[in-house]
Amino acid sequence: MQTNLSERARSLPRAEEADEILRSCVHCGFCNATCPTYQLLGNELDGPRGRIYLIKQLLEGEPATEKTQQHLDRCLTCRNCETTCPSGVRYHALLDIGRAELEQRLERPMRERVLRRGLQHVVPRTNVFGALLAAGRAVRPLLPSALSEKIPAAQTPAKPRPAVRHTRRMLMLEGCVQPSLSPNTNAAAARVLDHLGISISIVHVPQAGCCGSTEYHLNAQQAGLERARRNIDAWWPAVEAGIEAIVQTASGCGAFVKEYGELLRDDPRYAAKAQRISELTRDLVEVLADEDLDGLQIKGQQRLAFHCPCTLQHAQKLGGSVERVLQRFGFSLTAVPDGHLCCGSAGTYSITQPELSKRLRDNKLAALESGQPDVIATANIGCQTHLGGAARTPVRHWIEIVEDALATASATRSRE
Numbered sequence: 001m002q003t004n005l006s007e008r009a010r011s012l013p014r015a016e017e018a019d020e021i022l023r024s025c026v027h028c029g030f031c032n033a034t035c036p037t038y039q040l041l042g043n044e045l046d047g048p049r050g051r052i053y054l055i056k057q058l059l060e061g062e063p064a065t066e067k068t069q070q071h072l073d074r075c076l077t078c079r080n081c082e083t084t085c086p087s088g089v090r091y092h093a094l095l096d097i098g099r100a101e102l103e104q105r106l107e108r109p110m111r112e113r114v115l116r117r118g119l120q121h122v123v124p125r126t127n128v129f130g131a132l133l134a135a136g137r138a139v140r141p142l143l144p145s146a147l148s149e150k151i152p153a154a155q156t157p158a159k160p161r162p163a164v165r166h167t168r169r170m171l172m173l174e175g176c177v178q179p180s181l182s183p184n185t186n187a188a189a190a191r192v193l194d195h196l197g198i199s200i201s202i203v204h205v206p207q208a209g210c211c212g213s214t215e216y217h218l219n220a221q222q223a224g225l226e227r228a229r230r231n232i233d234a235w236w237p238a239v240e241a242g243i244e245a246i247v248q249t250a251s252g253c254g255a256f257v258k259e260y261g262e263l264l265r266d267d268p269r270y271a272a273k274a275q276r277i278s279e280l281t282r283d284l285v286e287v288l289a290d291e292d293l294d295g296l297q298i299k300g301q302q303r304l305a306f307h308c309p310c311t312l313q314h315a316q317k318l319g320g321s322v323e324r325v326l327q328r329f330g331f332s333l334t335a336v337p338d339g340h341l342c343c344g345s346a347g348t349y350s351i352t353q354p355e356l357s358k359r360l361r362d363n364k365l366a367a368l369e370s371g372q373p374d375v376i377a378t379a380n381i382g383c384q385t386h387l388g389g390a391a392r393t394p395v396r397h398w399i400e401i402v403e404d405a406l407a408t409a410s411a412t413r414s415r416e
């Protein structure tokens with residue numbers, strides 16, 4: 001595609017990158033076929049090709065309009081279009097650039113500004129989020145159903161974590177909302193890894209926690225990058241001490257931390273460290289896939305439907321990995337039609353775009369439940385909470401299901 005960036009756009013820090021991405025799009029439209037919002041709304045401007053065109057117009061000096069903002073806001077950032085695109089267009093990076101520019105040029109209505117600022121301030125702060133969640137649960141019975149169904153029910157409390165006793169050591173991102181919404185997920189991961197001879201080193205640094213993606217994707221991009229720098233500082237002593245990997249149990253965080261190197265490449269103080277952190281970052285399934293799992297003697301009994309988060313399959317390109325690990329443990333997996341489509345969670349999308357999000361969730365649940373599974377398994381706290389919010393088939397992180405089966409196997413062995 002030919003481009004002619006405006007003088008203002010040419011002065012942006014990522015102007016060259018935007019120009020290169022725009023030029024790589026040949027406008028074929030193949031990507032529309034797998035775009036969830038295009039499928040729901042049938043409007044070219046609610047598909048990737050149309051959005052690329054809107055960003056091109058914006059960067060070529062056309063006026064910033066509410067219409068453009070609406071179509072860009074409706075994008076889930078699911079990156080399904082990138083998986084489909086035969087030309088390798090880096091759509092998500094262009095969207096980041098386009099959204100940031102639009103945010104500079106067009107003020108949002110007061111209601112949206114308040115909502116977005118609230119999300120930026122609450123979601124990444126584990127203690128604030130946890131306190132609000134606890135308060136919400138306390139008054140849940142008094143709330144109208146439209147509000148009460150947005151407050152997730154309490155999940156399995158965290159089991160104890162094993163002591164740090166192995167020479168093989170990894171770090172684990174604690175995350176921001178996961179400790180409150182699904183407190184046992186990281187504990188379950190640590191317990192399974194302990195059985196595989198891997199200890200999780202603990203990093204007690206209050207500033208570290210949220211990966212930064214929530215702020216970054218709400219267009220507070222500098223705040224998101226600042227969080228990335230804080231995590232790098234917090235993890236660096238352990239990196240220098242020789243940890244083997246930084247494990248992520250939430251695929252949304254993993255996808256973002258794997259991008260630290262790319263996002264901070266122009267920061268002279270952090271570029272090299274960020275690159276190293278990204279190289280060390282592994283989704284939990286990547287760690288397990290490389291281990292000898294037979295020794296755990298797990299005999300999975302349940303029928304599972306696996307929902308593969310977009311951040312696992314489209315961003316990290318790890319589609320099918322969790323399914324293979326679950327099958328190695330003996331679980332039977334039900335077929336899930338249209339497994340490539342987003343569930344509608346997409347970070348804070350379920351709050352900023354509730355109607356579209358709910359339609360996507362209903363479609364996804366129908367697909368997941370079509371094989372009548374006992375449990376829906378997934379790999380990202382956002383998807384887990386969003387799908388679980390419908391209060392239909394139970395939804396859990398896959399590692400908790402594996403850890404339950406491991407505890408059963410260990411108990412059976414100790415009785416024999």
Ligand code: SF4
Nearest residue numbers: 025026028029031085
């Ligand atoms: S993003 Fe890729 S698939 Fe979509 S129109 Fe451009 S080149 Fe074609």
Ligand code: SF4
Nearest residue numbers: 035075076078079081
């Ligand atoms: S990221 Fe997802 S919602 Fe956005 S344009 Fe691509 S496929 Fe469509």
